[in-house]
Amino acid sequence: MSGNSRRNVRKAPGAPVLRPSFVLPSCWPVTPSRIRAELESLRRCRVRSIGRSSGGREIMGVVHAPSHPVLTIGITAGMHGHEPGGVAAALNLIHLLEYGKDLSGRRWDAVLRRIKFVVVPVLNVDARARCLDSFVGLTVEQLQLDASGYTAGGTLLGRRRRAPAGHRAHLGGLYNDAGFDILNATDGRSLAGTDSVELRSAVLFFQAEGVDVAVDLHAHGSPPMFYAPLGLVPKAVGRAGFNVAEKVRRAARKAGLPFAAPEQVAARKKCDVPVNVFSSALHHNVYGALPLLFEGPQGIIGCFKAFYGGRERIVRDPGLPHAQIIFIYLFVIQEIARTLRDLRDKKETPCR
């Protein structure tokens, strides 16, 4: 959800827009063929199609359950096509669940103990197919081009409930093939009248697998952080989400990782887009599951304006490499698992 800094650029630099290509490291399986190869290799994890996107592509779901799980964590990634880091992280998690190691050969034993995982590695498969596969080393302007999409004249389409039809040279990563922004495809509560078959597929999958905690993985150009689910969920749920996010942040800071405080965007007065609508909808439609929304780093470089920590700041993004980005996502998943398992062991219920 890299909307933080989108306000900085109103116009693309001009047509034609050059699109870079990459040699991607093996720990970053975000192309359709790499994703398919990873999923087809699974034997211990259950894999199934959970629906079709508005563009007709299969949306896949993966389940891994130990013999006596104390908790079920649901993970969605790839809602936004221009945020490949979440997808790469989800595929690393799936590899870890299957083989005991991530794609770099690193073990994360604390992730695996007594937790059932239910993963949708690429929610918006239409947008993943059309967006760049990495933003490591690119600038915020290049990120915004892919996020928003642009016309043949190079004007950004901007963030809307539905992208304007016609004159699109590139439909941005925010949208499915029907042009709808999945994030805002509901009022945050009901699924009635939703424009997103992707959201409905994820909800039904999470319902069927009994998800307790729903973690939605995004990426942005600011320090890693959570958006606390306030405003559209009961206060106790908002507090529980904030507390988990704060525990993860403290663990990350202790480990020397960059991390910002949880953002309470829905409580902000001047909020142009209510950013946690999707995860709130998961709470209301998956039996009261605790929703968490995490933003990992994009790996872009340079200075730009971004809104976080309650105010606008100048961010200098260091351009983290792919392996470091994956490490941060998996560290966060590990700490979420550890925190929730500890709460369950103390008979405290972080969620329903």
Ligand SMILES: [Zn+2]
């Ligand atoms: Zn996003």
